[in-house]
Amino acid sequence: xxxxxxxxxxxxxxxxxxxxxxxxxxxxxxxxxxxxxxxxxxxxxxxxxxxxxxxxxxxxxxxxxxxxxxxxxxxxxxxxxxxxxxxxxxxxxxxxxxxxxxxxxxxxxxxxxxxxxxxxxxxxxxxxxxxxxxxxxxxxxxxxxxxxxxxxxxxxxxxxxxxxxxxxxxxxxxxxxxxxxxxxxxxxxxxxxxxxxx
Numbered sequence: 010x011x012x013x014x015x016x017x018x019x020x021x022x023x024x025x026x027x028x029x030x031x032x033x034x035x036x037x038x039x040x041x042x043x044x045x046x047x048x049x050x051x052x053x054x055x056x057x058x059x060x061x062x063x064x065x066x067x068x069x070x071x072x073x074x075x076x077x078x079x080x081x082x083x084x085x086x087x088x089x090x091x092x093x094x095x096x097x098x099x100x101x102x103x104x105x106x107x108x109x110x111x112x113x114x115x116x117x118x119x120x121x122x123x124x125x126x127x128x129x130x131x132x133x134x135x136x137x138x139x140x141x142x143x144x145x146x147x148x149x150x151x152x153x154x155x156x157x158x159x160x161x162x163x164x165x166x167x168x169x170x171x172x173x174x175x176x177x178x179x180x181x182x183x184x185x186x187x188x189x190x191x192x193x194x195x196x197x198x199x200x201x202x203x204x205x206x207x
Contacts, residue, residue: 020040020042021042021043022040023071024070024071024078024082025050025058025069025070026068026069026071026099027098028066028098029066036078036087036100037058037082038078038082039058040151047126048107048125048126049124050123050125053119053120059123062123063114063123065111067098067108068108069097069098069099069106069107069109070106072103072104072105072106073100073102073103074136074137075100075182076143076146076147076183077182077189078100079147079186080149080150080153080185080187080189081189084153086189094106096108096129099133104133104136105134105136106130106131107129108127108129108130109126109128110128111123112124112126140178141177142179142180144174145179146183146186146187148171149167149168156193156194161198164194
């Protein structure tokens, strides 16, 4: 097992905003790891985020408690307001951000490892923590990002358990994010069965 795959390793779920060749922002959820004084990001190939990260253009980690951004970007909803804050690309809902610079690359055919130095960071608003529904949305996001890697039965089973937290603690934002993810799973299930959802 590689160091990247350690099950006990702490992974922080964040929103990464990179800059495309045309200058537009590209928003994607990522799990990132700390490696001493560097941040490790390991995108799967192929990836727009990977292309942008390797280009040396702007890359900013955004911490937000608006889970709609996580669910939205996974389900094709990328039209979130982004501003350029003195070189850092930040969401309107960002609580804190870190501007990154690529320091080291370990190439791999499937999942290269990119190590970044934080060159600027700022806390804009305090993070109050995720409630159970927000945590459930994040967990379902991870499953949706692996729809083509995991059996649909496993995803359905875990979604059933996560739904308990949604039913008990979700607000409007969490319910909207959850509905987008459920729709993505149902569309995937329909594709597997040869049906189509209109």
